[in-house]
Amino acid sequence: MFVTDAPLIELRSASFGYTDRKVVDSVSLTQGAGEVIALLGPNGSGKTTLVKGLLGLSEHLGGEVSLFGTPLAKFRDRPRIGYVPQRHSLSASVRVTVREIVETGRLPLRPWWRPGSAADAAVVDEALDAVALRDREREDVAALSGGQQRRVLIARALAAQPDVLLMDEPTAGVDIANQRILAEVLSGLADRGTSMLIVTHELAALSGVVTRIVCMNAGHVDFDGTPTAYTRGHEGHELGDAHHHSPSADERRPGLAALVTDPLPSREVPRG
Amino acid sequence: MGDLLSLDFMRQALVAAVLVGLAAPLVGAFLVQRRMSLIGDGIGHVALAGVAVGLLTGSMPVFTALIAAVAAAVGVELIRMAGRTSGDIALAVMFYGGIALGVVLISKSTASSGNLTGYLFGAILTTSRTDIVVFAVLAVVVVGVTWVLRHRFFAVANDEEYARAVGMPVMGYNIALSVLTAVTVVVSMRVVGLLLITALMIIPNATAQLVSRSFRSGLLWASVIGVASSVSGVIVSFYAETPSGGTIVLLAIGAFLVASVVSGLVTRARRAAHERAERHEHEHGPVCGHPAIPHEDHVDYLHDGHRHAAHGDHYDEHSPHGSPHDSPDSADATTHSEEVSR
Structure with missing residues (x-):
């Protein structure tokens, strides 16, 4: 892990939402190089809106947002942020191979008139290797399992050689065997120093990868700390208390958010 | 065939058929991918109003049709982007307003009803030389x-969404594709006609999906099938004295039906010969520890002395020689189409 001058992502009382609705309200968060942050929180707490705000897909409604030291409004170097959307099907209308999807990740890096080069192909090979799908590059994406499709989307993001990956629920709806492979892929990326911001409900699957945990509830951040601190706060809290609401900003209680988001204590990533 | 090529207008018609047969499926592939297969039909409706204005004012109908079609194409994208639920209705008003206006205006012009039929259903053999030159240039573009x-x-x-997130000018590409669709509609108007052009954009792609296993090969197959049906359609229409548009589309549909039946039979035969491996949770890959053996276009993994090859969401048993998977590529592709539709 290394530290550069400007943080990758820096939010100061930032708000995001859609025209008439503020979903993320006054959130402050800084992500440095090499950090792998798990963004937890119940459905509707604003995790996805936050990620989409950073990508320019939801509206920036207030506060300061900088990406690599550049204010969001002036940020043009979009391919530096690799986006892995939450998706269930990659292509239902036409036949498309795994490689064809991953190749689209290279497009934003070259002008429209320039065809792909040998260097582009080499980066695509590398991205496919990183998600262990190189041997299936010529297969139809529609024939792959949900977990494998998620890995195709990760490879597409990696093909742009981004400085940070934003992932929206990479393990959602993926069976246990495939979750393990996904966790291995992500831990491989983390070992190479890839910074990641991962929206997730399944912390257990990623516990060996994550270096920091941020919890959101009702548009606010109500926990921000190490996995150890998170687990500690978690254990101290009485289970079975299903009643939850956002604590006020001056009395943050990590245990409450922990209960809401993840009923299981984190454990080591199982290795196969 | 020799007597056909010695006729000046036939040579023109065949050149036009090649260009239209190439352009229509190429643009159509992306419309199929976007699930907007019928958009060309609507744009064709509006183009008819353009044709009518041209006939009425004595200017070139090709240019007025082009202007109307491009305006409609941009309108379609703007309505789509607004994302209103009433967008669907706005499109209907635009498309049917176009064809209604066209029919009314043409009735007021000196043009005969045969002329209208020519625009609606294609009449390549009666198209003027200047028109052909204009069409050829546009088609090449x-x-x-x-x-x-x-x-x-x-x-x-x-x-x-992803394209937007990585900073690609999504709106620009959508409008560009829509305008290309409009130009294709106008270019094809005299060969297959405004009411039939969508068939030539979509049906070759439907056929291509049955025989290809990647988007790239789908695009190539669709172009080949498009050119083959439009050239043979023009030739048949000359001998059989039938309208070129209808003939071309019937041939394209014929090719689709043949491909469907053949691919269905091949799939059935291959399914019978297809041997599934035992179920296992484990996924083979570069680091799974099972030796990888390249086998034709894929990789087998040696698992307890026998070979596993990934097939959709399960594994097949492969033997090194004479396995069912050693049959030709097209047959393999049809199996995959079956896998997908399951």
């Missing part, structure tokens, strides 16, 4: 632009 931008169109159609 459409094919060139679509080919150069094919990866971008593919990326935007495949995942619009």
Whole structure:
């Protein structure tokens, strides 16, 4: 892990939402190089809106947002942020191979008139290797399992050689065997120093990868700390208390958010 | 065939057929991918109003049709982008307003009803030389632009949100594709007609999906099938004295039906010969510890002395020689189409 001058992502009382609705309200968060942050929180707490705000897909409604030291409004170097959307099907209308999807990740890096080069192909090979799908590059994406499709989307993001990956629920709806492979892929990326911001409900699957945990509830951040601190706060809290609401900003209680988001204590990533 | 090529108008018609047969399926592939298969039909309706204005004012109907079609194409994208629920109705008003206006205006012009039929259903053999030259230039532009931008169109159609997130000008590419559709409609108007052009954009792609296993090969197959049906359609229409448009579309549909039946039979035969491996949770890959053995276009993994090959969401048993998977490529592709539709 290394530290550069400007943080990758820096939010100061930032708000995001859609025209008439503020979903993320006054959130402050800084992500440095090499950090792998798990963004937890119940459905509707604003995790996805936050990620989409950073990508320019939801509206920036207030506060300061900088990406690599550049204010969001002036940020043009979009391919530096690799986006892995939450998706269930990659292509239902036409036949498309795994490689064809991953190749689209290279497009934003070259002008429209320039065809792909040998260097582009080499980066695509590398991205496919990183998600262990190189041997299936010529297969139809529609024939792959949900977990494998998620890995195709990760490879597409990696093909742009981004400085940070934003992932929206990479393990959602993926069976246990495939979750393990996904966790291995992500831990491989983390070992190479890839910074990641991962929206997730399944912390257990990623516990060996994550270096920091941020919890959101009702548009606010109500926990921000190490996995150890998170687990500690978690254990101290009485289970079975299903009643939850956002604590006020001056009395943050990590245990409450922990209960809401993840009923299981984190454990080591199982290795196969 | 020799007597056919000695006729000046037949040579023109065949050149037009090649260009239209190439351009229509190429543009159509992205419309199929975006699930907007019928948009060309609507744009064709509006183009008829343009034709009528041209006939009425004595200016070139090709140019007035082009202006109307391009305006409609941009309108379609703007309505789509607004994302209102009433967008669907706005499109209906635009398309049917176009064809109604066209019919009314043409009735007021000196043009005969045969002329109207020629625009609606295609009459390549009665098209003037200047028109053919204009069509040829436009068709070459459409094919060139679509080919150069094919990866971008593919990326935007495949995942619009992702394309926007990485900073691609999504709106620009969508409007570009829509305008290319409009130009294709106008270019094809005299060969297959405004009411039939969508068939030539879509049906070759439907056939191509049955025989190809990647988007790239789908694009090539669709172009080949498009050119083959439009050239043979023009030749048949000359001898059988039938309208070129209808003849071309019937041939394209014939090819589709033959491909469907053959691919269905091949799938059934291959399914019978297809041997599934035992179920296992484990996924083979570069680091799974099972030796990888390249086998033709894929990789087998040696698992307890026998070979496993990935097939959709399960594994097949492969033997090194004489396995069912050693049959030709097209047959393999049809199996995959079956896997997908399951």
